[in-house]
Amino acid sequence: MKVSEIAEVLNAQILCSADRAEATDIKSACGSDMMSDVLAYVKDQGLLLTGLVNPQVVRTAEMMDIVCVAFVRGKRPDRGVVDLAASKGIILMSTPERLYTACGKLYKAGLGAGS
Amino acid sequence: MGESIKLFYNVDGHDFVSCGQASEDVKRTLKNIGFPPEVIRRVAIAMYEGEVNMVIHAAGGVAEVEITEDAVRVALKDSGKGIADIEQAMAEGFSTAGEDIRELGFGAGMGLPNMKKYSDEMKIESTVGVGTNVYLTFYI
Numbered sequence A: 001m002k003v004s005e006i007a008e009v010l011n012a013q014i015l016c017s018a019d020r021a022e023a024t025d026i027k028s029a030c031g032s033d034m035m036s037d038v039l040a041y042v043k044d045q046g047l048l049l050t051g052l053v054n055p056q057v058v059r060t061a062e063m064m065d066i067v068c069v070a071f072v073r074g075k076r077p078d079r080g081v082v083d084l085a086a087s088k089g090i091i092l093m094s095t096p097e098r099l100y101t102a103c104g105k106l107y108k109a110g111l112g113a114g115s
Numbered sequence B: 001m002g003e004s005i006k007l008f009y010n011v012d013g014h015d016f017v018s019c020g021q022a023s024e025d026v027k028r029t030l031k032n033i034g035f036p037p038e039v040i041r042r043v044a045i046a047m048y049e050g051e052v053n054m055v056i057h058a059a060g061g062v063a064e065v066e067i068t069e070d071a072v073r074v075a076l077k078d079s080g081k082g083i084a085d086i087e088q089a090m091a092e093g094f095s096t097a098g099e100d101i102r103e104l105g106f107g108a109g110m111g112l113p114n115m116k117k118y119s120d121e122m123k124i125e126s127t128v129g130v131g132t133n134v135y136l137t138f139y140i
């Protein structure tokens, strides 16, 4: 699923690296507020949904080759975090949905959990 | 690649924002050299967990990395409070981190187990009140 389509399903606003939203295809996703769990269990999920907005979310994404992070419950990281993600070409978006609902909507739209 | 490459980083213990920079730099370096993506990923994750530990448990430290043709060796050294019971610290889910750390997405007690899982060899030396050295080796 294209990142632009994901943003549409989640009614999300893209915060940075928007120019890549059309060309970036996501095959599977994961949702977590525990970065160590992401580091332990994520394999090749391209999208992370989370309620955390600190810089280590972007660092974790970078380590795991996660190309897109969606912040739930309308959360928005501060400027420094957005700039950090932009410098790595990571796409950030903010959705008003809660984590469970956001994951459910994407799953229903055909985006699975992958391996 | 005849000679080995040696890299050195200071990990600032008071800066949760820059934490992870050393691991990112190593990741980038290995990518440029052309290491297999699977190895790069293992190094990045394990070293990053080590960096996080030095920041949240030990007020920072240093990271020394040696890259040879067939292996990556990472040493994470700090002068923090040390680990009293290493076996206990290695157990999945064991953590002394407080609620403030958990709110940041860490402190699940998965860091050391992750480092063990993603490395080929891991050795911990620690003395309470003196500090902790963690050695990680990754083979191609």
Ligand SMILES: Nc1ncnc2c1ncn2[C@@H]1O[C@H](COP(=O)(O)OP(=O)(O)O)[C@@H](O)[C@H]1O
Pocket (backbone or CB within 6 Å): A036, B053, B054, B057, B058, B078, B080, B081, B082, B083, B089, B090, B094, B095, B096, B097, B106, B107, B108, B109, B110, B111, B112, B113, B132
């Ligand atoms: N560098 C370190 N200095 C002092 N204590 C450490 C260090 N690394 C780990 N520890 C101890 O080992 C425990 C387990 O570490 P870890 O598995 O990374 O889990 P977490 O960081 O989530 O607490 C920590 O809670 C801490 O008590």
Ligand SMILES: [Mg+2]
Pocket (backbone or CB within 6 Å): B049, B052, B053, B106, B107, B110, B111, B112
């Ligand atoms: Mg840890």
